[in-house]
Amino acid sequence: MHFFARLLLPILLAVCMALTAAADLCAEVRIGVIMTGDIPYYQAMHKSFVEELTQQLGSRQKVEIIVQKPFPNPISWSNAARKLIAFDVNLMVTYGWPATAAALHEKSTIPLIYAGVHEPDHAAMAGKNVTGCGYKVPLSSIVRYLKNLKSFQTLGVLYSSIEEDSVRQYEAIRGLAGQQGILTRKIDIRSRNDLAQLKEHSPDAVFITGSSLTHLWIEEILALLGQKKIPAADILPHPPESEVLMTLSHPPQPQGRMAAEMAGQILAGVSPGSIAAHTFRETELVFHQGAARSLGINFPIHLLIEATRVVR
Amino acid sequence: MRQGFLEICRRHGLVALLLFLLLGTTGVSLAAEQAEELLIGIEPEHNIFDQMERYRHLADYLSDHLGITVRLTIMSRYGEGIMRFKARKLDGAFLTPYTASMGIRELNLDPVVHPVGLNNDLTSKGYIFVRRDSGIRTAADMRGKSIVFVDPATMEGYLFPLSYLQQNGIHDINNDFSRHYFSGSHASAIFAVLDGRADIGAAKSTVFKRLADQDSSIRQELHIISSSPAVPEITLCVRNELDPQLRNRLARALLEMDKNLRGQEALAHFMALRFVKAMASEFVKVEAMLEEARPALLEAGGQE
Known part of the structure; x- marks a missing residue:
């Protein structure tokens, strides 16, 4: 017996160690993701996030990603955050400020990475469990280019009063337009019914903020604007078939990739508070010649040469 | 040349003398033909259509004032004037500081005048x-x-x-x-x-x-x-071989154009107050x- 015990003990220990190591090799982590709205910008960001994370982790770690795409309103964002906390995810990733704000509001100890937040420096999101990346689009450039394309007195601003970042963008553009003697007209989109405002108002041009609600119905909005021959400028990118006269935006992919890099570090044990947040400032200026033709606008050659891309 | 001329005179007398005078006259006429046009290059700015319009009034004024056609050509990009000054048969060009400096150093271009901007900035x-x-x-x-x-x-x-x-x-x-x-x-x-x-x-x-x-x-x-x-922001530089008389007439026309109404109008279109004399020493800082x-x-x- 004594002999067998002496022989078995090391074997048992070795088996236990091997099992522990094997478990570590394939440890499963859960990442919870909340999109402020199910819009192409955040979808593209998430696609890049998943691709980059898969590449980073390889087969070392099994990852389960739980994606929440609530209808954009404060209760849904809050519920989505609570669900992920209840799922006991290891890490939360949020796209857009409203989803980020909802997750922060829960004061959970789960590490949080945000992406797709416009001007994150202006949003209050300090905390040792938080890091992430956002972008900044200079709104003054939007006013400048619109002015170069068309003489206008009134600028309609499509925003959503329930999305704080969108409100900030409205306030900023109102100040900038005011400096140029341009009147701004609020067009608050909180539900689909609010699109009717576009039938009532006819501003000379329209600026579309990064609001998720607005972008949920963007094709309908563009159709309504097209009927009235009102040019539109957006700070989120659009596919070529979408006839927005001008976009000045930051592409979603780099933010998705950076969020994945941060996730990789956090899963490896780095504290989120020690990972520097980042604001992307590079932008892409896209002019849509098809939209310009429909609106009867000619792009001056000196403007066209500024464009990163011209959709013909 | 002079010896040859005397020899011809000795051998062929008056016929030769007449032939020489005839050839001489033709030569003068050819030289005058060559100077009937001045081709001036311009470096491109942000909006070349506006730029062409600004320079067109200046060219018209000079054409009338000098009695020769002053033609403008926009160079495809900065610096092209220097690389292709000779190939494009340019007589002169309005050059920015670096190209003017290069032109003076490498092609022995002659700086003539600078425009003074509407804010009195040169x-x-x-x-x-x-x-x-x-x-x-x-x-x-x-x-x-x-x-x-x-x-x-x-x-x-x-x-x-x-x-x-x-x-x-x-x-x-x-x-x-x-x-x-x-x-x-x-x-x-x-x-x-x-x-x-x-x-x-x-x-x-x-x-x-x-x-x-x-x-x-x-x-x-x-x-x-x-x-x-x-x-100096802009300098009109001309090729060194340009007829000195024409070079001086051109310089005078530009330096004095703010003193007559037609010149003032052309200057207003050109968005300048006047022209001032340029000197090669002004480009020492660029060098x-x-x-x-x-x-x-x-x-x-x-x-x-």
Whole structure:
């Protein structure tokens, strides 16, 4: 017996160690993701996030990603955050400020990475469990280019009063337009019914903020604007078939990739508070010649040469 | 030549003399024909249509005043005037500081006049600027960022920033920046930084001021990190072989055009108050900048 015990003990220990190591090799982590709205910008960001994370982790770690795409309103964002906390995810990733704000509001100890937040420096999101990346689009450039394309007195601003970042963008553009003697007209989109405002108002041009609600119905909005021959400028990118006269935006992919890099570090044990947040400032200026033709606008050659891309 | 002439006279007498006089007259006539047109090159600005319109009034005035056709041609890009001055048979060109300096040094071009701008400004400076919210304040902060230059043949938009970077320990634009590119015009470089399409930009002060006067957000949003010494912004340089009489008539016509009504009108279209005499010594500062930037220019290699 004594002999067998002496022989078995090391074997048992070795088996236990091997099992522990094997478990570590394939440890499963859960990442919870909340999109402020199910819009192409955040979808593209998430696609890049998943691709980059898969590449980073390889087969070392099994990852389960739980994606929440609530209808954009404060209760849904809050519920989505609570669900992920209840799922006991290891890490939360949020796209857009409203989803980020909802997750922060829960004061959970789960590490949080945000992406797709416009001007994150202006949003209050300090905390040792938080890091992430956002972008900044200079709104003054939007006013400048619109002015170069068309003489206008009134600028309609499509925003959503329930999305704080969108409100900030409205306030900023109102100040900038005011400096140029341009009147701004609020067009608050909180539900689909609010699109009717576009039938009532006819501003000379329209600026579309990064609001998720607005972008949920963007094709309908563009159709309504097209009927009235009102040019539109957006700070989120659009596919070529979408006839927005001008976009000045930051592409979603780099933010998705950076969020994945941060996730990789956090899963490896780095504290989120020690990972520097980042604001992307590079932008892409896209002019849509098809939209310009429909609106009867000619792009001056000196403007066209500024464009990163011209959709013909 | 003189001996030959006397020999002919001795041998063929009056016939030869008449033939010589006839040939001489034809020669004079040919020379006059050659001077019936002046071809002047212009370096391109942001909006070449506006630019052509500005220069057209000046060319019309000179054509009438000199009794010869003054034709303008826009060079395809900065510096082309220097590379193709001879090939394009240019008699002169309105050149920016770096190309004027190169032309004087390499082609022995003769600087004639500079226009004085509507704000009584004769010179321009190079500016290096960033967005105020970029967090970039020194050359050290610039590493790893993107930078937009104007054109390799501009003092304000390439030579000066290279010289500044060289002095501040950044020697290789290919490796010290995430990206660098040439916008092709000063205004484009300014818009690129304003829009966030580049982190750092370089352009000339006069264009910066003109745009900022039109749009107050430009001064609010851009921060100038460094500025170069002032040098003449535009100089009309002519080829050294140009008939000295024509060269002097051209200079006089330009220097005196603010003294008559027709000239004042042409100057107003040209957006200048008057012309003043130019001297080669004014380009010493550009040459000094070139010396400072030379290692960086060599490092940049293919971009030159």
